[in-house]
Amino acid sequence: MDAAVPPTEIRALERSAREVRRAILEMLTISGSGHSGGSLSVTDLVTALLFRDLRYDPQRPDWPDRDRLVLSKGHAAPAIYAALAVRGWIPREELATLRRLGSRLQGHVDREKLPFIEASTGCLGQGIGMAVGMALDGRLRGATHQVYAILGDGECQAGPTWEALMAAGHYKLDRLTVIIDRNGLETDGATEAILGIEPLAEKLTAFRYQVLEIDGHSMPEILAAYARARATRDRPTAIVARTVKGKGVSFMENQHTWHGKAPSREEAERALAELPPLPDEGGTP
Amino acid sequence: MSAPAPPRTESLRDAYGQTLVELGGSDPGMVVLDADLSGSTRTVLFGKKYPERFFNVGVMEPTMMTMAAGLALSGRTVFASTFAVFAAGQAYNQVRQAICYNRANVKIVATHGGLTVGGDGGTHQMVEDIGLMRGLPRMTVVVPADAPTTRTATRVLHGLNGPAYMRLPRENLPVVTDGAFQLGRAPELAAGSDLTIAAVGVMVARALEVARRLRESGISVRVLDLASVKPYDESAIVRAARETGAILVLEEHSVLTGVGALVASVTAERYPVPVRRVGVPDLFGESGDPWALLDRYGLSVERIGDEAWELLKLRGKVQ
Secondary structure (H helix, E strand, O other): OOOOOOOOHHHHHHHHHHHHHHHHHHOOOHHHOOOOOHHOOOOHHHHHHHHHHHOOOOOOOOOOOOOOEEOOHHHHHHHHHHHHHHHOOOOOOHHHOOOOOOOOOOOOOOOOOOOOOOOOOOOOHHHHHHHOOOOOHHHHHHOOEEEEEEEEEEEOOHHHHHHHHHHHHOOOOEEEEEEEEEEEOOOEHHHHHHHHHHHHHHHHHHHOEEEEEEEOOOOOHHHHHHHHHHHHOOOEEEEEOOOOOOOOOOOOOOHHHOOOOOOHHHHHHHHHOOOOOOOOOOOOO | OOOOOOOOEEEEEHHHHHHHHHHHHHHHOOOOEEEOOOOHHHOOHHHHHHHHEEOOOOOOHHHHHHHHHHHHOOOOOEEEEEEEHHHHHHHHHHHHHHHHOOOEEEEEEEEOHHHHHHOOOOEEEEEEOHHHHHHOOEEEOOOOOOOHHHHEEEHHHOOOOOEEEEEEOOOOEEEEOOOOOOOOOOOOEEEEOOOOEEEOOHHHHHHHHHHHHHHHHHEEEEEEEEEEEEOOOOHHHHHHHHHHHHEEEEEEEHHHHHHHHHHHHHHOOOOOOOOEEEHHHHOOOOOOOHHHHHHHHHHOOHHHHHHHHHHHOOOOOOO
């Protein structure tokens, strides 16, 4: 079985995730535009990677054996930027430049602006294919690093997403971990009302994946899934993470209208009041 | 008067496939991708020699491009091949974002470009790819006229760090160059001062044929090979305008967005002279013999000769 993660470490990650959510809200409010809902739904999954599971050294961004994170749902860029800032890998003040002319923090992640970004994405259904190419390269080199691709569930309506998923299954790319942020909503409404993607787990199983269905806001479940994905050989892993769009902010949760919208200053104040910083008990990851 | 001996023809696709095999020997990191057309694109030659570095991904051109980008961002030189209609059409946004926006070191070599695809008909006769690809920031675009240029260009593109698109025809073509291809250079295949005919791909041989016929009437025609579509040789175009006073452009591609449009805009801005574009009108093709199709769609040697004559009249060179 997977080794249990000490409760203090879990709580430290939860505290970091809380900070990341607060930073997302602050940066989106300053920017005045950006994707709130899908950034908040993927926050815990991203935080667990950046603060714990991703093998990455910011001093050596070109380290060949680093783990790769590809944000196929490139519009969740604020979650990455906020996590990088809370982690201390980019200056906290820089978050205020989101979407500004000349900023490294593009509306969708851009690898030429920011070292941590492995692939520029934005148009959906492409980051997953790029991650498959990276995993294929690792296979050819006999490397053991992990490639993570974070997908939205609306993105699972795109044909090329399934092309890429099929390729990774065919090539048995066991160093590839596909994380699907299953928040159930896309720009115009519910995925199942617009173009149903269920049964998602069965589809992925049929595409030759180890499928792990988890609560995407439960840090213990996230860490256990990441550990299992890393240990699994001979097939890729797909983590179907059930999440809540707009997680943590009562008036944003499960509202598709918050997909591509930023809060006003007044809304941000209310949101931040619902998400006070968690107490520091030590045990920083 | 006896007709000249038929020129030696060679397969550009074979030239490409053979060069890939040679490059694969000197570059152990290089990988090649294809989308279920490796026999036609000739990447099969690389696949047989280096099976571990060859990926036939099946009928999924969009994801062939994104996978190619992922492999390239991992430090490899990647060649990806399929037919032009799939490379530039089916996978356009993947080429745009995953390859060009990411500045991925991927060489797209698209075969079966243009009308001379022949029997497969209009669905497969890609006459918009040069326009689509040259419009992409960071993209290099090459359209060789023969096998020697294809060999050199494949090597040049391998040595270039960045995205590139090379269009090859299905048909074998006469050898018309010495293969001395350079990016940003338009080789002068025939010297002349009364008129310039600039052409790409299969039309270069026709340009030379028209030039030969005009020479018999005492007209001196310069022939430029615009194989390097992007970067293009602006100085050669401007020099042709200044020194010959008129330019006729030939391409097996839509006249709306191809090299004719390019030459017309360069001359309009830098040295305005009469320019005529001979290419595919705003139409889809149809099934037929490859060379009969060119004639049918206005790319016949006779039609080119007529257009040349019109330009010479404008210039006062002929009555």
